[in-house]
Amino acid sequence: MKHHLVLRVVSKLLIPFILLFALYVQFHGDYGPGGGFQAGVIFGAGFILYALIFGLETARKVARPAVIRVLVAVGVLIYGGVGVVSLLLGGRYLDYSLLAHVPAHGQHLGIALIEFGVGTTVAAVMITIFFAYAGRGRR
């Protein structure tokens, strides 16, 4: 699709806003609709659009498969790690109340952290799956 000038220009304009919207959905999920899962999907979709328009090789340079592969695990580790931290603080697994002095604030912090973990894993997995599919097709 390298020769589709209109597509290239429009997607170049849109992709920053898609990624920004994903971050908004991620960090505003506590107050409005959305959360880590939706944000991760939108973030991944931004990269997939980039790969569709500018080619897989270019996209691989932006989102290095080795980095993405690590991020797949990092998200789950953040989620599980929050649980371990609450264990170490003397609470039950994934009981966020002890993460701050006020239990409600600890809950808020814990929710934000695990949503971030969810978003990281989902975005990385979406990009990985797309790269795997698209990489197969070019043999």
Place this chain on the structure above:
Amino acid sequence: MLLSFLAVTAIAIVSLRDLFAVVMLFGIYSLLSASIFLVLDAVDVSFTEAAVGAGISTVLMLGTLALTARTEKKPAHLAWLPLLVVAITGAALIYGTLDMPRWGDANAPINQHVVPRYILGSLPETSVPNIVTAVLASYRGYDTLGEVTVIFTAGIGVMLLLGNGNSNRRRKKGGRKR
């Protein structure tokens, strides 16, 4: 209205043999489902359906089509038994909805069990205004951890089955892009 659109789309999906059109119709189907969820005030579900169903799965299905074939083979014979099974299951499901409480009924079991607790307790307990987020991430934190692990496993599975799409091993030949 939306439901009838949904039915028309489903019938078109079943009857078409061109899989490219079927994938596009699946996207439309997901978008219609998202609209229905939106009408039912389930904003978070609607959001997910629009992003995953209409967005990502369409792209992944197209990716699969690029790897396989574009048209469906004509079946050798009409599949009467599956049709019968589907019809009976559908009839049973519709029969099951007959004695459901009216939608939005405050005395319905779904609005009586733990829902009042979440509605009253989630803001003081978690200081998160979005009850859906509070339930998913805090009250049902284990379930969400399980879901993330499922996604993680799916990613690992695709990597193992399809390879990581490493271009080092397979050099490009006549770059194939959609």
